[in-house]
Amino acid sequence: MIALGKTQQLKIHREMPQGFYLIEEGGDEEVLLPQRFISDDMEIGDLIDVFVYCDSNDRDMASTEIPLLEVDEFAYLKVTNVNEIGAFCNWGTSKELLIPFRNQSRPLKEGYYYIVHMFLDEVSDRLVGSTKLKNFLEHESDGTLEMGQEVDLLVYGSIDIGYKVIINNTFAGLVYKNESHINLQIGQRTKGYLKPIREDGKIDVSLTPIGHKSIEGNEQVVMDKLVAAGGMLPFSDKSDPEKIRKYFGFSKKLFKKVIGGLYKKKLIKIEKESIHKI
Missing domain, CATH: 2.40.50.140 (Nucleic acid-binding proteins)
Known part of the structure; x- marks a missing residue:
């Protein structure tokens, strides 16, 4: 079945004045790829990647445009127009995405950007947007997530x-x-x-890898800074956390793990107010 709101690979089935009609391999449902999206190297029988959505007349249509989001995804979109039915966003296709007033967490303003979720409205069978994000997110792990992933x-x-x-x-x-x-x-x-x-x-x-991988990656950061500074840095496990974060780009807790690892590997020595390359 051809999926609305998804990029998919379809086969060029037949040509008409208005464009190519595409089908799934082994299927008979068709969707139009209009002439404006057809390139000279496309031929009957080719498999091509297209995005399928509704045009302004609510007809399913294929496009070679690359959208900023697909169905059931989130993106940061700019509102280009607001009228009596809702706000419209640029999402990378010829037709703008409608966010009806009922789907807005607060009134949206033209020219501003918002995080938007796109979904297939079951009543209208149209792709619409929403800035009411809570109901589209899972707020607890479902058992598929692992530490360090x-x-x-x-x-x-x-x-x-x-x-x-x-x-x-x-x-x-x-x-x-x-x-x-x-x-x-x-x-x-x-x-x-x-x-x-x-x-x-x-x-x-x-924002940094967890556990052993994190320490290894950031050990190199500390060693590179030590070399650049001539072998000594005025930092230790007693240093101010904000100064550590500003200089090294990570927390004091992680810094202490890093220099502890370097010390055990006999790569540095730790003094009261400084560390030194050995």
């Missing part, structure tokens, strides 16, 4: 203690500000690493 993050909010992130387009998580070596912005995408899942199922995320 690398994940994709999208920042969708900020509170006093941390940055609210969407994990792998599915889960809600938190990056603590006192453990982050950078200031994250809403709409920013980055990689993260899962911390141990909390007893209540909530998910915390680190």
Whole structure:
């Protein structure tokens, strides 16, 4: 079955004045690829990657445009117009994405960016957007997540203690500000690493690898800075946490683990107010 809101590989089945009609291999359901998306190297029988969505007349249509998000995904989109039925966002296709007023967590303004979830509305059978994100996120681990796992993050909010992130387009998580070596912005995408899942199922995320891998990676950071500084740095496990974060880009807790590992490997010696390369 041809899936609405998804990029998929379809076969060029037949040609008509308005464009190519595409089908799934082994299927008979057709969708039109309009002339404006057809390139000279396309031929009957070719398999091509297309995105399928509804045109302005609510007809299913294929496109070679690359959308900013697909069905059941999240993205940071700009509102280009607001009228009596809702707000419209640019999502990388010829037709803008509608966010009806009922799907807005607060009134959206033209020219501003918002985190948007796109889904297939069961009543209208149309792709629509929503900024009411809570109901589209899993707020507890479902048992498929593991400590140390690398994940994709999208920042969708900020509170006093941390940055609210969407994990792998599915889960809600938190990056603590006192453990982050950078200031994250809403709409920013980055990689993260899962911390141990909390007893209540909530998910915390680190921006640096967890455990042994983290120490190894950051050991090189410290050694590189030691070499660049001539073999001595005025930092120790007694140093100010903010100074450590500003200079090395990670927390004091991690810094202490790193220099402890380097000390055990006999690569540095630790003095009261400094570390030295051996």
